[in-house]
Amino acid sequence: MKKVFLLLGIVVLFVSETKAQKLPLGPKPSKEPCTTLMGKSMLPVAIDTTIGRQVANNDLAWENGDVILVKFMDNVGSQQVRDMIMRYAKTWEQYGNITFKFVPDNTAETNIRVKLGSKEDRLGHNSQLGIQCNDIPQNQQTLNLDTSDFIDYKSYVDQYKNGGPFLQYLKNKGTDFKNYTYRDLYRDVIAFKDPNVKWNYNSMQGTTTHEFGHALGLLHEQSYPKGIKWNKDTVYKYYAKYQGWDKQKVDYNVIGASDIFYTNGTSYDPLSIMHYPVEAWQTVDGFVVGLNNTMSEGDKKIVAALYPKDKKVSSLAVPKIEITNIGYGEVKTDNVKKGIIIYPSFDIKTSAILGNVYFVARLTTEDGLYYLPTTNENYSWNKMAATYIKMRLLPSSKASYNKNGQKNLELFFPYKEMPDLAGKKVKIQFSVYQDDVVNNRYQKLTFNFLSSPLTIQK
Ligand SMILES: [Zn+2]
DSSP: OHHHHHHHHHHHHHHHHHSOOOOOBSOOOOOOOBOOOOGGGGSOOOOOTTSOBOSBOGGGOOOTTOEEEEEESTTOSOHHHHHHHHHHHHGGGGTSSOEEEEOOTTOSOOSEEEEEEOTTTTOOBEEOOGGGGGGSOTTSOSEEEEGGGGBOHHHHHHHHHHOOHHHHHHHHTTOOOTTOBHHHHHHHHHHHOOTTOOBOHHHHHHHHHHHHHHHTTBOOGGGSTTSOOBOHHHHHHHHHHHTOOOHHHHIIIIIOOOOGGGGBSSOOOTTOTTOOOBOGGGBTTOOOBOOOOSOOHHHHHHHHHHSOSSSSSOTTOOOOEEEEEEEEEEEEEETTTTEEEEEEEEEEEEOSSOEEEEEEEEEEOTTSOOBOBOOOSSSEETTEEEEEEEEEEOTTOEEEESOTTOOOOOEEEEGGGSOSOTTOEEEEEEEEEEEETTTTEEEEEEEEEEOOOEEOOO
């Protein structure tokens, strides 16, 4: 009898040693929401509501067929996690005529740079939209992924309960298990830096596909105009409490509506990979959207339409101009010709769609804060004193203006065509507007700069 008792005692001791940990307490931390800033893309512009679209920023789309160079930054991330991220990113290629070409970390010039972060650096998940990537300096990332959201925490909860290297790690560092919470556990899993980390591939797929969708120019599907009837106050309170976001950030990231132009026709798609999860309490009508981890049919369609495999140019393409290498050129008064001469200096590149541009030089007050009104109908831009040139730029063309000693773009503003400014100081603001006649969207400002003050002679 005695022997049996002793044996039982040993068994109980053994069990209590490996199963001693109580279930973690408190709520599980949730995945970070995507913080891609879309505000600029959602600003209203003059639009033609008769042409239907879908939520993608046509102005920021790459050229159809582009090979986009992508690299990982800072030598971070195991080959295993990199392989999976590349695979999920490249799923877009199945539907669109666009290539994400992953190149070595030491490649000097790339379009997209992926930074693999964690909760420790709090960069979250986000991406530049489409060709905005090209505006980011080469030493900075264009796309953040928080890999601590890709960890399979369940397997570590399991080790916590049943034993394993993670439990041993916690014991070794003298963890106080009394008031241990999920939050503590998640934090410890990240700090553990498991060389054999278990990944949650659903989360990795959903987030990676979503962020690379932004990199192709797709916007948040919940921004589809009137797609969701938000319970605004409740949503503001929630994000203030759990993310520390102010109303403006919530408007930008969560409840702001895209311009109808960017909806590209098809109807609102709650299954889109570009949709945030929406819970019943966030809406006034109890509408719910789940966590979408795979592409919807709508996602495949919009990418196929933006980047068609069966034609050279997308029917959704809009004229785009890119202005780079901006110098201030030369702005001077000429008292022989009696006027101001402006030689702006920049390089310009056009997309596959023919576009009209206006090179506009407006007069401003000496402090550069106000345009000067005019009654002159010819030297006027929206009733403000200006001189301008309209140019029709050929598709897929490049030009350099006023570079390398050349003078090949000149604007002239005669004194006699200006409002009465004799003896006063003014500045010249030079701007480039593009004119999208097909889509009835006029005067999209793409660039401007201000000169130094000039004195107007008579
Ligand atoms: Zn997003």
